[in-house]
Amino acid sequence: MRSLGNIGYSKLVVLFVVLGLMSGCDSGNKKLPILGERDWVTKKVDGKEVTDTIYNVIPTFTFTNQYGDTVTEKIVKDKIYVTDFFFTSCPTICPVMKRQMLKVYKEFKDNPDVMILSHTIDPEHDTPQVLNKFAKDLGVEGKQWQFLTGPKEKIYEIGQKSYLSAAQEDRTAEGGFLHSGAFILIDKEKHIRGMYDGTTEEGTQKLIQGIKSLLEEYKK
Amino acid sequence: MIKKLIFSLSVFTIFSCQSEQELKTEQYFAEGYQIYTMNCANCHQADGKGMANLYPPLAGSKIIQDKPAMACIMRYGMKSTIEVNGKPFNRPMPANPKLQELEIAEVITYVNMKWGKDSIYTPIATVTKALIDCVER
Numbered sequence: 001m002r003s004l005g006n007i008g009y010s011k012l013v014v015l016f017v018v019l020g021l022m023s024g025c026d027s028g029n030k031k032l033p034i035l036g037e038r039d040w041v042t043k044k045v046d047g048k049e050v051t052d053t054i055y056n057v058i059p060t061f062t063f064t065n066q067y068g069d070t071v072t073e074k075i076v077k078d079k080i081y082v083t084d085f086f087f088t089s090c091p092t093i094c095p096v097m098k099r100q101m102l103k104v105y106k107e108f109k110d111n112p113d114v115m116i117l118s119h120t121i122d123p124e125h126d127t128p129q130v131l132n133k134f135a136k137d138l139g140v141e142g143k144q145w146q147f148l149t150g151p152k153e154k155i156y157e158i159g160q161k162s163y164l165s166a167a168q169e170d171r172t173a174e175g176g177f178l179h180s181g182a183f184i185l186i187d188k189e190k191h192i193r194g195m196y197d198g199t200t201e202e203g204t205q206k207l208i209q210g211i212k213s214l215l216e217e218y219k220k
Numbered sequence: 221m222i223k224k225l226i227f228s229l230s231v232f233t234i235f236s237c238q239s240e241q242e243l244k245t246e247q248y249f250a251e252g253y254q255i256y257t258m259n260c261a262n263c264h265q266a267d268g269k270g271m272a273n274l275y276p277p278l279a280g281s282k283i284i285q286d287k288p289a290m291a292c293i294m295r296y297g298m299k300s301t302i303e304v305n306g307k308p309f310n311r312p313m314p315a316n317p318k319l320q321e322l323e324i325a326e327v328i329t330y331v332n333m334k335w336g337k338d339s340i341y342t343p344i345a346t347v348t349k350a351l352i353d354c355v356e357r
Contacts, residue, residue: 088311089311089312091262091263091314092262093262095262095263095271095274095275096262098271098274099265099271102272134274136273137272137273137274137311138271138272138273138274139272139273
């Protein structure tokens, strides 16, 4: 404490300004982290031991979209995408999430590098026809934003294991399902690069920034 | 002397009535705003404009003036198509069995003062009476 006192007020101010500038620069160029569980393997390359990190990767999938077309992981090949889980008759957080996702959609509309995949967690009710009408009523046309349905266990499996997002049936929850309000950002290598709160404006703005910074990464 | 007393008494009563009405109106509006934010704004939005063709607007809608209908829809939900400002909406609205009659009256007050033409509160009696003969919608 004594040494701090000796520095003097003006020097302290300078110190904080410098620190502030440093952290400012830092956040400007910060790369998004890779999220999820990871593993390490050691292998020999040219006689030397090299350790490789294996990141959580989104596996292959097969679902059906709002046009009744079969959709696999090929649809997001060489694209970055945002994904979430919802159901059309949801009375709680989904309307907010869809309102927020609409902002993301409008921000990156017609950008061929960006897609949105929204999975229903109530496939029994949310058939392709139901999803088609929902998308239209939301004002979404074209194929940039896909509304996906499929076998319930496959949807829950990819949600829980790959996208690290809770999605399950729960008769006691309002609407009958429990799910998180997360928007998940996936890069071209199929790594999770960000998870955002899709029920808030703050989370949505962070996601938009995240997408922009990820797009920048691929420009280089 | 007695005439004067009666006059001043009646003046007093009128003013106290008015201020009680104003007070209740303020209370209903404030409470109604909170209940609306918690239970309705998810779909109908904080600005009452609804969301695209999914959820109908309340602002500018004539239906909000039909208070018995409002009370019944809030309590029991709604499944049929409703036309608002010339556009059909057919997503079901869930029932809100937890909302008390007072709370329903407060939401009706808030909605009609905010987006309708009301300047005073809607009393509980209106809601109580409406809920007796609700029809399935």
